Amino acid sequence: MSEAVLSEQTKRVSYGDTRAKVLKLFNLGDTAFHILTKSCAVAVLVLLGGVIVSLIHGSAPALREFGLGFLTSQSWNPVTEKFGAAPAIYGTLVTSFIALLIAAPMGFGIAVFLTELCPYQLRRPVGIAVELLAGIPSIIYGIWGMFVLAPFLQEHVQPGLIAAFAGVPWLENVFSGPPYGIGIATASIILAIMILPLVSSISRDVFETVPPVLKEAAYGVGCTRWEVMRRIVAPYTGVGLVGGIMLALGRALGETMAVTFVIGNAHKISPSILGPGTTISATIANEFTEADGALYTSSLIALGLLLFVITFFVLAASRLLLARIQRQEGR
Template structure:
């Protein structure tokens, strides 16, 4: 019997002689998954800690007024983030205002109107826009867009809209070309493919039966788009817009080329300005290690992170509200 048991234990199937390897590999696999997930949190935490700790001396030096002060003078070492925060939000809002209707139009054209022969080439062209490096956008904006705006766009707008009582403040100033409007237009072109791609995915996910039912009761193409397609995917569309806004908030090189890089605040769309990212890109190489200027730049980076986090939180709240409604 003992010989028979030994023979059975050494059978070719190995079911009695060998322990299943899954019992060993599964804990290792689960541990690697935990490590991968925690790595993201640890890395994010280290970045936040570095920015906060590095910029804390500047916050202690200038207090809470650092957040809204418009002074940025490296000579007198008086620093404030007000101009940069304003420029970051202003240019990003312009970009979203310009890119949103264009994205809606392109996405609906590709999903409903365009012939099949044109859908793929136009779709590929939109995707190629996302692949262009930001510095190329900046160079193109500096050499092409800025002169065109200064020569053909800003002069008539200043003449026609500048004297108006309320909105005239947005269209006043010399036609320099570089400024908030130009930066917003370049940013709009950069976030356009991201928003459009998500809109296309959302519109293609609408069940054809719902749209065919709307057409069957006499709805026009516009009515189907407004009352069927957009309501069906509005939750994902809100997320797409917020994704584009977050992309615009953190853009650096393209904005640096075309915004004018002036540390002063103006309500005019044509006035030069600066963003948090462009200021860091311009002045970080010239900031001595341990200087108050470097600490102020690190604090600017922390403020940009906080703004991006707020935008993400708002997008989550909007998505949840849309889901509940």
């Protein structure tokens, strides 16, 4: 066999060995990447399971003592060790709902202005200014709400609301009572300001995903700007808008310090949104360091478990709603 043939065969063997080594390294890299990502996913599930187990274990004494009555009782007396979660649940849901009613339309309006109406040179500065609201610590919102917003509402807004709705069925109870300044309405306004950047930022981002050709075609056939937003942009971005609202709702449900400053921290259910109340997170923040009995501590942990369950159901409902919207779009 000639030397040329032997040299060619040697090169082929060497090339084959090198290629096998490279493929082996690629396989090792893929395997390591798969193990790493799978470990991260499993770690999240383990942490979540650990939180659930800890909450259930810590709240077990209170749940055994009070049963389902813990959900409906308005009593919260550490002296007699009688605890109920109804006022905290009511305050959490009402403040979050009112905050969403305020923040969602404002956030959508800001997003429409930034994407459709605002001069191009001002879009970035205005957008940054709105997003800066999200960087303010919650305790700063609480201090501002206590010393600025609450006195303003007490002197200039709440007396007018009480007088305006006096004698109006149902609304008279919603806007009744002395003008405390602090209360559920004040806490809802603070929450609305806190979640406003989240709603507006997500809405602006999803509005910008609409293909310009769709809007230009609508304008070309004579649609007004309102008709374009209603019939083109809103249907195209419906999933993203709902997702942003649910994220904002999740933030509102769990907010603690800002609400603690301005809600009044009263363990009672009042039909008036001007009256003081409490939330689950505010109750835990106020009283956990003072809980000196096993049943007292367990009741506070049970409140944390309830907040976890409420948040879980809100997120589950949002996923179902998003899935339904996607199915309708597919049709």
